Amino acid sequence: MSLLEVRGLKKQFDGLVVLDGVDVDVEEGDIQGIMGPNGAGKSTLFNVINGIYTADGGSVRFRGQEIANKPVHRIATMGIGRTFQVARVFDEMTVLQNMLVPTVPLSMSRPEALRRAEELLEMATLDGVKANPAVEISGGQKKLLEFMRTMMTDPTLILLDEPFNGINPALIEVLIGIVRKLNNQGKTFLLISHEMPHVSELCNTVAVLAAGGNVARGSPSEVRENPTVIEAYLGQ
Numbered sequence: 001m002s003l004l005e006v007r008g009l010k011k012q013f014d015g016l017v018v019l020d021g022v023d024v025d026v027e028e029g030d031i032q033g034i035m036g037p038n039g040a041g042k043s044t045l046f047n048v049i050n051g052i053y054t055a056d057g058g059s060v061r062f063r064g065q066e067i068a069n070k071p072v073h074r075i076a077t078m079g080i081g082r083t084f085q086v087a088r089v090f091d092e093m094t095v096l097q098n099m100l101v102p103t104v105p106l107s108m109s110r111p112e113a114l115r116r117a118e119e120l121l122e123m124a125t126l127d128g129v130k131a132n133p134a135v136e137i138s139g140g141q142k143k144l145l146e147f148m149r150t151m152m153t154d155p156t157l158i159l160l161d162e163p164f165n166g167i168n169p170a171l172i173e174v175l176i177g178i179v180r181k182l183n184n185q186g187k188t189f190l191l192i193s194h195e196m197p198h199v200s201e202l203c204n205t206v207a208v209l210a211a212g213g214n215v216a217r218g219s220p221s222e223v224r225e226n227p228t229v230i231e232a233y234l235g236q
């Protein structure tokens with residue numbers, strides 16, 4: 001059984017079919033990429049998996065349990081974390097305060113939450129800006145902050161939406177190092193990216209979507225050389 005099994009997933013908005021029977025399998029311990037041309041439905045897929053959108057058909061199973069149409073907080077509690085294409089942080093709060101937000105509804109003690117936040121901020125090289133309001137840090141640092149904030153609840157599966165966009169090369173290296181480290185500790189990742197070099201460096205498996213359907217799945221090199229994938233990208 002895969003950690004995440006998406007079967008025949010359908011989603012439409014006012015007649016616009018965005019997901020037209022999508023299948024995705026994510027094995028426990030994998031780092032899997034999701035690629036596809038603009039508008040392929042990649043972010044919509046994440047939004048259905050984590051409960052922001054309801055599904056119009058199909059199923060999403062996490063550890064064998066149906067999660068489609070469950071509320072966002074329930075899915076988060078079950079162990080799925082996510083980031084957004086444009087990082088969603090609380091600008092007026094400090095970096096450290098942002099980290100503590102997800103721990104408010106949890107039973108985690110304040111010293112334990114602080115210890116975990118400090119450890120994650122250090123991993124992301126954000127410890128030097130922890131007292132700064134989030135509005136003052138760079139876009140790339142905001143993406144790392146959002147990722148580290150997601151890790152506060154210790155999710156099993158982390159969905160990263162375009163993690164390399166708008167982030168400088170030095171921070172990309174930090175980010176890649178964090179994903180590898182967390183993966184070595186047993187975390188599973190599903191990440192949307194257009195950046196083939198980074199996807200090739202990090203991912204074991206890549207699934208390609210186009211026009212709301214599955215186009216290919218395989219290793220980065222298999223996918224890169226697949227004529228249908230090349231056509232899907234060139235045809236956009």
Ligand SMILES: Nc1ncnc2c1ncn2[C@@H]1O[C@H](COP(=O)(O)OP(=O)(O)OP(=O)(O)O)[C@@H](O)[C@H]1O
Pocket residue numbers: 013016018036037038039040041042043044045
């Ligand atoms: N809430 C919504 N209401 C209406 N249309 C939507 C909504 N969310 C997404 N869409 C449409 O669904 C389609 C797929 O969008 P989505 O963001 O999932 O694509 P994507 O593959 O992530 O693209 P990109 O690489 O450009 O981010 C687009 O045509 C988009 O306009």
